[in-house]
Amino acid sequence: MAGYTREAARRIFAQEFRESNLTFKDGNDQYSPQYLFTPTGAKVNRMFIVGTLIEKEDIGSESEYWRGKVSDPTGSFFIYAGQYQPEAAQVLSECDTPEFVAIVGKPSTYTTPEGEILTSIRPESMYIVDGETRDLWVLDTARVTLERLKVLPTSHPDALRAKEHYRTEAKHYASMVLKALRSLQEDIDVMDD
């Protein structure tokens, strides 16, 4: 394909994101994109999440540096926004919790002194959205996660890589998806009552 193609924003649940610990570069030069590779075989350079901002805190010492916690039905994402993420930092400083938010951002990893790899998101943009959008995101993310799980038993390179690095159990992530979907179903049932 000719020219520049924008990286698609992958959809991943918080639990899978937390359980990811493999990063690599596609290519050798300094401009090569960096990817986080997840247990179901998603190659993530950019991601899109919608969830509930449940906590926020300015943890910066001299300048503002915001940490936010965004919850989905399977767990929570941590987001960090400082002076290089001005849009998101502004939203974080002005909004209340809880609030539904949509975030487009880059995955980032941090290795603790104990060698544990923690994942977080550096937001490129962050917007306040509605509950319907949050539900649509859960459904969307469930759908694509199941699609990745279906590819997992094949010899697709991403599937092989996932199995080699994570020894991914499809069942584990299928039950994560199920948990997310059931939470949507409960909401519908509540409305029907």
Added chain:
Amino acid sequence: MNTMVIDIKTKFQELGVDIPVEKIEERLEKLIVKFKVPQEEAKRSVVNFFLKEHGIPKEKFYGGLGEVSFLKVTDISEDGKWLNLKAKVVQLWDNAHGSISQVGLLADETGTIRFVSWVAAELPAVEEGKTYVFKNAVSSEWNDRMEIILNKSSSIEETPDDIPIQGKGQGTSSLVKVADISQDGQWIDVKGKIVQLWENTSESISQIGLIGDETANIKFIKWARAEIPVDVVEGRNYIFRNAVTSEWNGKLEITLNKTSSIEEISDEIDVIARDAVLTAAMVDIQSGSGLIKRCPQCNRSLTKGACAEHGKVDGVYDLRLKAVLDTGTIAQDILLKREVTEEISGITLEGAIAMAADALDQGVVLEAMKQNLLGKYYTVSGPRVDRYILVESIKKESVLDSELLAELIHEAEVF
């Protein structure tokens, strides 16, 4: 929820802080009911909120209480952690060690794990095929794998609940829309109509042509060596199963091989005419959007009041959006002219001009549109021109497709 409220209240009381029940209830209910946060996470969040409000360090609250949580087998990943586990004994092994009472394999719906029960723990023996609740077990790493150890402070209790245990996942390719085909080497199922059959130019090819659905058309090749007994007919509808996507000359196509199959179906598929239809999240609105000025002579948009062709001119106001819709596999550029921009943003051209005049800044219009539109899902349709879809209609998605939800639940259950 009531037990959670009381739980939180009691724990804070132990720390010498009295928080009114209503305050806990209000915050907890807001998180769980209105903002759909999972219960455990909501509880943590409420606790953290009140800890912060009263300046109590987190360690003081969580430390020393010795609360051991229930884990699933695959969540056991840390050495030396105290945990509770509900699992079925799937295998008991012969044990060679005098110090071991029982050794074997436990399973729950997420996976399997080895367990060891020491003689010194003096615990009752477990039986194969029965389900137990193991409390205060300790995780430990042995030969690079996790296992759980039952010791003197552990307990084992049989439970009549039968838990589904983890089986092997079954592999199928997924049914995709043609427009979502975006990667080389993927196994897919496609449901579509044969739009065209082309003349066959090679002996190795059995049939070649175009298959389409309501989202797009794509070239397909049925290889002769695939030996598929079905010959497709133009204008009829089929499901291609286990087809593989491949890239050729920079374009994606699908190929049918030995493991693929073709099935004629009675559903009538509406093939996309010239319009592309796409449902995706709007992830970016690019500069040059919002309130802009155009050259009165050539209609080009002006940059800093100047036209690339005609220089400094008295521009004419217009509204437009250059945005990116993202399906998770492709990022699609879309272009919205004034009418559709007005419709979806709720800001008219006159309104936009007034906003800009008020703020002495054209940028406020773009900012307002971003706040309003980004991060949400839309369905757009319109012709494809170059890398854009020229949007003729746009609708914000707000209703959850309950049929898709039921279908996905079913899919997730059979793994």
